[in-house]
Amino acid sequence: MVTLFRAASRKRPNTLLRKSSVSSRRQNEGTPWRPLRLDKRLVIITLAFVMTGLVFTYSSSAFDSSSFFKRQLIFDAMGLMLAIILSQFYSKLQQLKCFKPIYLMYLTWALLVAVLFTRTQAHVHRWIDFGFFKLQPSEIAKVTLVIYIADYLENAAGRLAKNWRLLLKPMAVAGITLGLILAERDFGTPFLMGIVFVCMMLVAGMRIWHILVPGILISPLIVHQLFFVGYRRERIFSFLNPFASEGSTGYQLVQSFLAVGSGGWFGKGLGNSELKLEYLPAAHTDFIFSVMCEEFGLFRIILILLGFCWILVRGISLASVAKSHFRSLVIFGLSITICLQAFFNMAMAIGLMPTKGIALPFFSYGGSSVVMTLVMMGIILNLAAVDSAKNNIREDVTTYKHRNK
Numbered sequence: 001m002v003t004l005f006r007a008a009s010r011k012r013p014n015t016l017l018r019k020s021s022v023s024s025r026r027q028n029e030g031t032p033w034r035p036l037r038l039d040k041r042l043v044i045i046t047l048a049f050v051m052t053g054l055v056f057t058y059s060s061s062a063f064d065s066s067s068f069f070k071r072q073l074i075f076d077a078m079g080l081m082l083a084i085i086l087s088q089f090y091s092k093l094q095q096l097k098c099f100k101p102i103y104l105m106y107l108t109w110a111l112l113v114a115v116l117f118t119r120t121q122a123h124v125h126r127w128i129d130f131g132f133f134k135l136q137p138s139e140i141a142k143v144t145l146v147i148y149i150a151d152y153l154e155n156a157a158g159r160l161a162k163n164w165r166l167l168l169k170p171m172a173v174a175g176i177t178l179g180l181i182l183a184e185r186d187f188g189t190p191f192l193m194g195i196v197f198v199c200m201m202l203v204a205g206m207r208i209w210h211i212l213v214p215g216i217l218i219s220p221l222i223v224h225q226l227f228f229v230g231y232r233r234e235r236i237f238s239f240l241n242p243f244a245s246e247g248s249t250g251y252q253l254v255q256s257f258l259a260v261g262s263g264g265w266f267g268k269g270l271g272n273s274e275l276k277l278e279y280l281p282a283a284h285t286d287f288i289f290s291v292m293c294e295e296f297g298l299f300r301i302i303l304i305l306l307g308f309c310w311i312l313v314r315g316i317s318l319a320s321v322a323k324s325h326f327r328s329l330v331i332f333g334l335s336i337t338i339c340l341q342a343f344f345n346m347a348m349a350i351g352l353m354p355t356k357g358i359a360l361p362f363f364s365y366g367g368s369s370v371v372m373t374l375v376m377m378g379i380i381l382n383l384a385a386v387d388s389a390k391n392n393i394r395e396d397v398t399t400y401k402h403r404n405k
Helices: 002-011 014-028 040-060 062-093 101-115 137-156 164-183 188-203 208-227 230-240 251-262 288-321 325-349 367-391 397-402
Strands: none
Touching (some): 040 288, 101 164, 137 325, 164 188, 164 208, 188 325, 208 230, 251 288, 288 325, 288 367
């Protein structure tokens, strides 16, 4: 991917990209609007995940199933509506001044600062309570940060390896954003988005050693947050040996093990989970994957895992054939954001990572999470459809091999 972007930047200077985009806009003026043809397979898997998520929201919420199901149904409807709108009009909305990436970042920072002054919920500051809806600004930050970095790298891609000063601005913006999220007592989201940020920078041409110096500088902060903050230190120790603290900090992970293991190969059947009956905390949110394993079993859970793997592969494929750095980096960044979050959640449920408040995209109960996940899919579908309509790209995953020929 790195070589691909470097070759693309040599063959298609940014000035030519800007001229071509201006001329294409002029040619499109006055033409009647036609709906974009979306990637059918991405649409199908998105809808399948949403519907399956609704089923498990109902199943996993035990004694209050109808209430959570109705709310999640509203959240899914809102998310799908936004996804449909963005899948058709995101590229046009992007041309509006109010949708400039830097303005989106300013709005995100304002929300991240505002949430610090709200009342604590579960001992953290993560939600702005509007009564009918709780907004989680860190979920918005996942989208706006990817868009801003892609916008900045559109003109800087190909020059990062020679001029390290170009890295300062995106690193500062990412540092401010992730620092504000960390101030909410949320370590999982900065960890996730830090990986996404590094991947996007490497794909755009940043050298490995460019990230070593900032990594060394912030390593004391990471060590402090992991080992000198009481509840995080306890989570790490309980992760290393959950059965030693089964009655306290390791309780949730042990119950997750029991749910996953008791599902066996074929599961207990839909709705037949026993651990969701107030044995497994957060069964309908962070640990919904454990309930899915218990009811679905290993064979059917593999299909869910393969679905996320396919989204990742398809996202990278679409990013590889995109005809502008911006579209390519946004598709790439949003795809790995969704899939890495999913893999982290699954790893947490089976004890491969310490327990953390990371939702399973499409499945976990929660308004901000499901809405912003569907917003990401809407943007990916739009940018892929724009390139498909203009350039008639092939559906083959290996198309990227011929991109720069």
